[in-house]
Amino acid sequence: MKKLIIYSMFFTASVFLIACKKELNALPTQSKVEGNAIIDQKSAEVALNGVYLRFAQGGDDRGTPSIMWASDHEILPSTLAGYVTYPYGGSSFDENALIKSTDYSVANLWSAPYGLINAANGIIEQVSALADDKFTGARKAEIIGEARLMRAYGHQYLLRYFAQFYDLSSNYGVMLRKEFITTNNIAQKRSTVKDSYDFILSDLDAAIADAPLVSANYYGNKWVAKGLKGRILMMRGQAADYTQVISITKDIIQNGPYQLEPNLHDLFSTKGLDSKEVMIGLYPKPNQVNKSDVYFYRNEPGYLATASLKSLFQNDPRQSWMIGDVGTTPDGILKYQGSKVEVCYPMRLTEIYLLEAEAIVRSGGSLNDAKALLKTVLQHAGISDFSSLDNVTGPDAMLIQIYNETAKNLSFEDGQEWSALLRMPLSFVLQVKPAVKDKDHYILPIPKDEFDRNPAIGDQNPSYSKN
Numbered sequence: 435m436k437k438l439i440i441y442s443m444f445f446t447a448s449v450f451l452i453a454c455k456k457e458l459n460a461l462p463t464q465s466k467v468e469g470n471a472i473i474d475q476k477s478a479e480v481a482l483n484g485v486y487l488r489f490a491q492g493g494d495d496r497g498t499p500s501i502m503w504a505s506d507h508e509i510l511p512s513t514l515a516g517y518v519t520y521p522y523g524g525s526s527f528d529e530n531a532l533i534k535s536t537d538y539s540v541a542n543l544w545s546a547p548y549g550l551i552n553a554a555n556g557i558i559e560q561v562s563a564l565a566d567d568k569f570t571g572a573r574k575a576e577i578i579g580e581a582r583l584m585r586a587y588g589h590q591y592l593l594r595y596f597a598q599f600y601d602l603s604s605n606y607g608v609m610l611r612k613e614f615i616t617t618n619n620i621a622q623k624r625s626t627v628k629d630s631y632d633f634i635l636s637d638l639d640a641a642i643a644d645a646p647l648v649s650a651n652y653y654g655n656k657w658v659a660k661g662l663k664g665r666i667l668m669m670r671g672q673a674a675d676y677t678q679v680i681s682i683t684k685d686i687i688q689n690g691p692y693q694l695e696p697n698l699h700d701l702f703s704t705k706g707l708d709s710k711e712v713m714i715g716l717y718p719k720p721n722q723v724n725k726s727d728v729y730f731y732r733n734e735p736g737y738l739a740t741a742s743l744k745s746l747f748q749n750d751p752r753q754s755w756m757i758g759d760v761g762t763t764p765d766g767i768l769k770y771q772g773s774k775v776e777v778c779y780p781m782r783l784t785e786i787y788l789l790e791a792e793a794i795v796r797s798g799g800s801l802n803d804a805k806a807l808l809k810t811v812l813q814h815a816g817i818s819d820f821s822s823l824d825n826v827t828g829p830d831a832m833l834i835q836i837y838n839e840t841a842k843n844l845s846f847e848d849g850q851e852w853s854a855l856l857r858m859p860l861s862f863v864l865q866v867k868p869a870v871k872d873k874d875h876y877i878l879p880i881p882k883d884e885f886d887r888n889p890a891i892g893d894q895n896p897s898y899s900k901n
Contacts, residue, residue, distance in 0.1 A: 471560070472560040472561060472564070474569075475570065475573055475577075478557070481557055482577055485550065485553045485554050485557055485580075485584050486652070488546075488553045488584075489780075490778070498719070498723070499719045499720075500718070500719050501778065504729075505539075506543055507780070507848050508849075510527055510543065511853075512737075512845055512846055512851060512852070514530060514867070516528075516869070517739065517742055517746075517851065518739060518767060521735065528869065530871065531871045531875050533875075534879065534898075534899075535879040535880065535894065535898060536881075536882050536901070537879075540879060540881050544880065545881075547587075548588065550588040551584075551588040552614060555581075555611065556614045557581035558585070559613070561574060561577050561578050562578060572644075576644060578644060579640060579644030579659075580641070580645050580653065582637040582638075582640045582641045582645075583641035583662070585637050586637035586641065589608055589610060589611075589630065589637070590662065590669075592609070593607070593608050593627075593631070594853060595877060596878055597624075599669055602627055604627040606627065607626045607628070607630035608624060609891055610622075610629070610630060621890040624891055631666070635666060638659050638666065641654070645658075651707055651712045658714045660682050661686060661785070661786055663678075663682060664682040664686075668793065668857070669853065676793040676796050676797035677793075679792075680793045680799075683790035686783070687783070690783075691710075692710055694787070695710070696814060697814070698814055698843070699816070702770055703755070703772030703773070704774065706773075706774030707777055715778060715780065716778035724776070725776045726770075726776060729766070729769075729770055733761040734760060737767055738763075739766070742867070743845070744757060752815060752816060752842065755768055755771070756768055756842075770846070778847075779848070780848045781848065784843050784844065785840075788807075788811060788836060788839060788840050788844070792804075792854075792857075795836065796833070801827075801828075804832055805824070808839060809823065815842075823835055837858055841855070860873060872897070874895070874897035878895070879898035882900060882901055885900050
């Protein structure tokens with residue numbers, strides 16, 4: 435069966451992520467692949483690098499190969515949460531209910547994870563078909579495990595932004611792509627929310643079983659798969675899920691190879707992927723300026739902090755390196771100023787601490803245990819006054835404390851400020867971002883183009899139009 439041309443999704447790869455800070459060999463530059471392009475371990479490794487390039491949203495930025503993660507994974511979620519605004523004419527993402535199915539940004543948020551998923555499916559299918567003796571040791575299973583981790587990441591991204599993740603009984607789930615796209619399977623209906631969670635978690639369990647135990651922190655491994663599973667279970671939010679989250683996060687904190695950065699600012703300004711806190715990061719391509727331009731284009735701010743973000747950092751020592759002047763304009767986002775500006779951080783150990791603290795509270799556990807975890811995170815962020823935290827007496831107030839720290843610490847990384855906000859009661863969400871209006875606008879419309887290409891997908895998300 436001939437494979438489709440897939441928009442340079444998989445084997446285009448004239449550039450790939452850097453391994454050991456050097457470019458790996460690239461597969462042929464044609465975008466159409468017929469038959470089996472993966473024939474042994476070497477070609478499988480190169481193809482797997484292409485999957486990681488998809489993860490980083492690698493592409494061309496005005497003639498320079500670049501990873502272009504920042505706009506979709508850092509800025510847009512923060513805009514949805516009401517923490518930044520575009521200063522040059524506004525954005526539909528400032529007013530959640532005004533987002534349209536024809537919005538260019540919505541189309542990109544939809545297509546990028548499907549590119550990742552399709553690339554991962556190509557690895558899973560072709561490597562699975564090869565004889566074991568084509569690989570050394572357990573590497574065949576490891577490659578498939580890493581690909582399933584990346585497929586799970588792509589599907590959970592779509593679940594967060596385009597499916598009613600908050601309702602297990604909903605039919606508005608993810609359009610799951612379980613196979614490499616061919617002419618026979620383009621038409622695909624969306625799954626239920628429950629089936630979406632089940633498939634994502636099955637991929638993560640496979641990655642936990644088979645992915646490498648140790649890897650460079652710009653590749654996936656068992657610990658990253660466990661961290662992503664904790665993130666997904668927290669999003670699903672069932673009583674038994676919280677117990678699992680506590681077990682997973684304790685394992686990562688106690689047994690994983692990661693350590694909280696002693697001074698959080700150093701991670702972003704000078705250390706980058708050299709920090710032992712980074713569970714998985716994105717190594718920038720040589721000479722790229724894409725992310726810097728997102729935040730500091732021509733010494734002017736690309737985005738401005740809103741009143742909501744500024745209020746979060748009031749009396750917080752991090753304010754000085756989070757929000758401030760860019761050129762002559764105040765209220766720019768300063769988090770990534772420094773020599774490591776182009777590095778991106780899909781997952782850090784801090785998130786694991788905060789997930790455990792939240793799971794403890796939501797499961798009815800000890801507030802003191804949750805406070806201890808939160809204090810550890812705060813100490814590494816330069817906070818020494820815990821009086822307000824010590825005075826917290828109830829679970830609702832404690833969840834607000836955990837949310838506020840999540841929004842401050844993990845803002846502009848992988849949308850965790852937006853995800854954590856949507857785990858709070860609607861009344862709290864509306865205090866932070868009144869433009870959300872209702873739960874229908876926790877998620878985005880499926881792009882119009884998808885209905886044109888794939889009428890089998892089903893209905894548009896409630897409160898949105900197909901056109």
